[in-house]
Each structure stands twice: as C-alpha cells, then as structure tokens.
Amino acid sequence: MNYSKYYPIDVLNGEGTRCTLFVSGCIHNCKGCYNQSTWSPDAGELFTEQLADQIIKDLNDQRIKKQGLTLSGGDPLHPANVAEVLKLVKRVKTECVAKDIWMWSGYLLADLNVKQKQIIELVDVLIDGKFEKDLADPSLAWRGSSNQVIYYF
Ligand code: SF4
Helix, strand or coil: CEEEEEEEEECCCCCCCEEEEEECCCCCCCCCCCCHHHCCCCCCEECCHHHHHHHHHHHHCCCCCCCEEEEECCCCCCCCCHHHHHHHHHHHHHHCCCCEEEEECCCCHHHCCHHHHHHHCCCCEEEECCCCHHHECCCCCCCCECCCEEEEC
C-alpha cells in the first residue's frame, strides 16, 4: 500500500483531535474530486511497518490526546489497500485504548466484499459513497455531497 499524506495531529477530518492517513489508490473517478493525485495506487510513498508503529505511538501519545485515527484517501478500501488497512485497524483496536476509527470510502456500504467488510467491522464511523458534484453542499458536516451517508456503528 502507498500513502499520500500522514498528519499526526489533525482537527479537520472527523470529530476531535486525530491522526489522519490519506492512502493512495482510488477507482471511483468522481467529477470534481479534490484529491486526484491520490488515484494511482503507486502515488505517494510506501506505507511501512515503521509508519504503522509511528501511528500507534502518536495515537497513544498523552501529551496531545487523540480521539482516534482517520483513514481517507484515495480510498482505504481499494483492493490494493485492503490487506494493509485491515492490519492497521486491528492494531489500533488492540494496541490503543478507547480510540475510534473514522473512514471515508467511495464504495457503498451495501456493495462491500467480504474482505472490505472485515475492515468495516473494526471501524466506528464510515462515510460512504462517491462525491457527486451535482449534490455537493459545503454546509454538510463530514460529507462533500448529500448522497453520501454517515454510519455511526
Ligand atoms: S472517492 Fe474520493 S478520492 Fe476517490 S475519486 Fe471520489 S472524491 Fe476522489
């Protein structure tokens, strides 16, 4: 898996103060996508075990308390990302006490395959669906367009 950006402190992508990882790889081709540089699974840099360790460390850092981890992109449920993202969310749930996981994906919850669903079982909040330019609404919290749905599991 490749990633495009990692923010150890982020207050824009989900509730509370968070660590946020933008992965590479997206097949959805949404018109008006603000993140086209992440579409190729080869964009950005390789996601390493060292970065996974750093994310766990940042989540557990008591100096600046984090509410949890946000996974966005790109698409964390892109086939090229599923194995690595599953490993990461499992680590967060076992190594970080009381941290939530938010995820943005262009796939619809109803359309996920078995492997993608394994990830969602460990996710606390999912915002699903493509960005639809015609339904874009800047007043929406956490969503770019009104077709997207926020699931609080
Ligand atoms: S799902 Fe997100 S990253 Fe992918 S094309 Fe749509 S807006 Fe862009």
